[in-house]
Amino acid sequence: MTLTIRPRVSRDSEKRRDLLERMVLQGPGLLFIIIFMAIPITLVAIYSIFQRGRFGGIVYNATTENFTRAFDPVYLGVLVDSIKIAGITTALAIVIGYPTAYAIAKLPKKWRSIALVLVVMPFWTNFLIRTYSWIMLFNREGLLNHALMKFNIIHTPLDLLYTQSAVVVGLLYGYLPLMILPLYASIERLDPQLGEAAANLGATKARAFFSLTLPLTASGLIAGSIFVFIPSLGNFIVPELLGGGKTVMVGNLIRDQFLKARDWPFGSVLALSVILLVFIFFLLQSLVEKRYSSEVNE
Amino acid sequence: MHSVFSNRGRKIVISSMAAGLLLLVSACSSSSDEASGALDPNADLTKQSLVVSNWAAYNPPDLAATFEKAIGAKMTITNHATNEEIMAKLTSGADSGIDVAFVSGQYAQALAAQGLLEPIDTALIPNLSNLYPEASKLAYDIGNKYSVPYTWGTTGICYRKDLTGFDPTSWNDLLNPAANVKGKTTMLATERWLMLPAQKLLGISANSTDEAEMAKVKAQLIATKKTLLAYDDTTFYTRLVSGEASMVEAWDGWCNYGITDNKNIKFVIPKEGSDLWVDTMVILKTSKNKEAAHAFINYILDPAVNSWVISNVLYKTPDKAAMELTAAKLGETYPNMLMTPAELLKGEGLNDLGTSGPMYTKIATEVTSSK
Incomplete structure (x- = not known):
């Protein structure tokens, strides 16, 4: 009898020790997520079904009005515009970021770290200041126009700012490093022997890229896309500064509902819609990634 | 402000x-009534x-x-x-x-x-x-x-005569600008002042809560948007100084900041009145x-x-x-x-909009996101 019991006791205590270890390791992270993610998002969800207090805050009368209002063409239009702008930004970031990351990964080792520092360097300066400096550079009376006119390349100043394209370029500039870094990480992990094998087996460079390199770096590509798309979608500084306030994105809308219109419930609905979008993109990511990884395994 | x-x-x-x-704070707050003694x-x-x-x-x-x-x-x-x-x-x-x-x-x-x-x-x-x-x-x-x-x-038009070539006298000069200032004007984006020029030009109260009146204001502002350099609440006077803009909607005090840097800058309250x-x-x-x-x-x-x-x-x-x-x-x-105070009081005082606040917000969104 004792023989059969003893191992069970020790397994139990082992389990308990495991549990304790897990709690110690995961506790701080979980607590952080609960306090700064779960609770705020729950609050936002709760606020979304109540009425606006006249001076901000909430009147606790349940209503669906905030949700129906979100389907008003004005707000849908802003949401669609935002997705479009963030989508174009992400696509451009891939086009520029992939070759850059590839080139960095192929550099000799000591140059690689220097190149990576250069990629990250813009983050050393506040995003707002970097964005504002673009106004100094590119406005009608800015440095670029003055220089071009001085050298007689143009005769009337170019209007480079305060358009939707200016917003896209501003976002691209701000978030490109977030595309390059995960791409670099996945490209760097590529086994060079695989490429050699493909070449030996007669694959063209293009074929090798599309059936080998691209699927193997898909996780980095998707991670980078999400890192660029999500902050672009919610950004409100760039549309305000480089868009001259003439391009409205969903981030501007949400900010205005909370800080100008004092309409917290509607702001909450808009915020939830962005959270939902982000959630959908994460789902897509995991689906695509699963497909790619199974493809590679086959 | x-x-x-x-x-x-x-x-x-x-x-x-x-x-x-x-x-967070408001979610866990409770109201407390403080008796106020003499x-x-x-x-x-x-x-x-x-x-x-x-x-x-x-x-x-x-x-x-x-x-x-x-x-x-x-x-x-x-x-x-x-x-x-x-x-x-x-x-x-x-x-x-x-x-x-x-x-x-x-x-x-x-x-x-x-x-x-x-x-x-x-x-x-x-x-x-x-x-x-x-x-x-x-x-x-x-x-x-x-x-x-x-x-x-109050609020008016802040401008550089050396760039405009004329002295604006009406909100119309800002809202429907002449060819030479088109694309070189800015407006304030804060709701009440976004509406103000169009309200005054159309002879509507700055505190209007009438939907038909405000629809006219919206139509004018959407037309005006196509002529604007930008909406700007914060740096409009520096745009005048640099010459990027030649005429901007401005608060009186802020126009003064521009005047500090460029003596060509002038401030005028349009004839239709202001706030x-x-x-x-x-x-x-x-x-x-x-x-x-x-x-x-x-x-x-x-x-x-x-x-x-x-x-x-x-x-x-x-x-x-x-x-x-x-x-x-x-x-x-x-x-x-x-x-003088008498001149200032000719401007219409801004009152709380009460339940019409969201209407202003929506119009502001419709205007600024219009294409």
Whole structure:
């Protein structure tokens, strides 16, 4: 009898020790997520079904009005515009970021770290200041126009700012490093022997890229896309500064509902819609990634 | 009300953090009713301590120290970036811990309507006699029952004649610009001032809540958007200085900042009229230091103290004594500093919109997101 019991006791205590270890390791992270993610998002969800207090805050009368209002063409239009702008930004970031990351990964080792520092360097300066400096550079009376006119390349100043394209370029500039870094990480992990094998087996460079390199770096590509798309979608500084306030994105809308219109419930609905979008993109990511990884395994 | 916008970067970051925090705070706050007893004119002010919330850089930097020295009460100054931010703090239900707040007139009106303000005890503020008589005729609080005005001004067109080639006289010059200024104008994006030029041009009240009237305002503003360089609440005067813009909608004081850098810049109030904005000081009912709060307002109305905001922020104040001390000298460089209270009061006072607030917000979104 004792023989059969003893191992069970020790397994139990082992389990308990495991549990304790897990709690110690995961506790701080979980607590952080609960306090700064779960609770705020729950609050936002709760606020979304109540009425606006006249001076901000909430009147606790349940209503669906905030949700129906979100389907008003004005707000849908802003949401669609935002997705479009963030989508174009992400696509451009891939086009520029992939070759850059590839080139960095192929550099000799000591140059690689220097190149990576250069990629990250813009983050050393506040995003707002970097964005504002673009106004100094590119406005009608800015440095670029003055220089071009001085050298007689143009005769009337170019209007480079305060358009939707200016917003896209501003976002691209701000978030490109977030595309390059995960791409670099996945490209760097590529086994060079695989490429050699493909070449030996007669694959063209293009074929090798599309059936080998691209699927193997898909996780980095998707991670980078999400890192660029999500902050672009919610950004409100760039549309305000480089868009001259003439391009409205969903981030501007949400900010205005909370800080100008004092309409917290509607702001909450808009915020939830962005959270939902982000959630959908994460789902897509995991689906695509699963497909790619199974493809590679086959 | 506007001086703060100069710290825009900080404003955006801080206010977005504040909004996040407020969500948390308001969720777990409960309302507390503070019985307000009669004020004691002989209260020992050294035992009181004040928390004052104001826009950044809108009071003398050493105000807390000089006040403490002169009056004896301790004082802490906190900053808010916008009216909306301080309103959220004051109306969330819990005691905000703030004794005196600086808010714009229409917000003082809203706070008073909610019963959140302590009535002003005129006996404790002898310096009220420094104010122009017009200062007690302001529509949002006639007789200054709940608020004492700090600064006031109006909105107009700030322009560079060397770039426009003419002196604008009408809001039409801004809203339907001539070919040579097209693409070189900016408008304010804050709702009330976004609407104001079109409201005045169309002969509509700046406080209109009529949907048909506001639809016309919207149509005009959507047409105007195509002619704008940008919407700009914060840097419009620097755009004039650099020459990027030649005509902008501007608050009087802010046009003065442009004039400081370029003497070609002029300010005009269009013939259709404009607004009258007032920034006020209010005492919260929840304050436990009401005598010191009154002493603070009295201290601010001292011409020697009040002159600071005139010569440093270049705003006009309703403090006659302070204006006489300071504004005449400034008038040579900044002609709008010489506007008389009677001229200012021709502007339409901005009142709280009540339940029509969301309509303005929606129109603003429709206008700024239009293509």
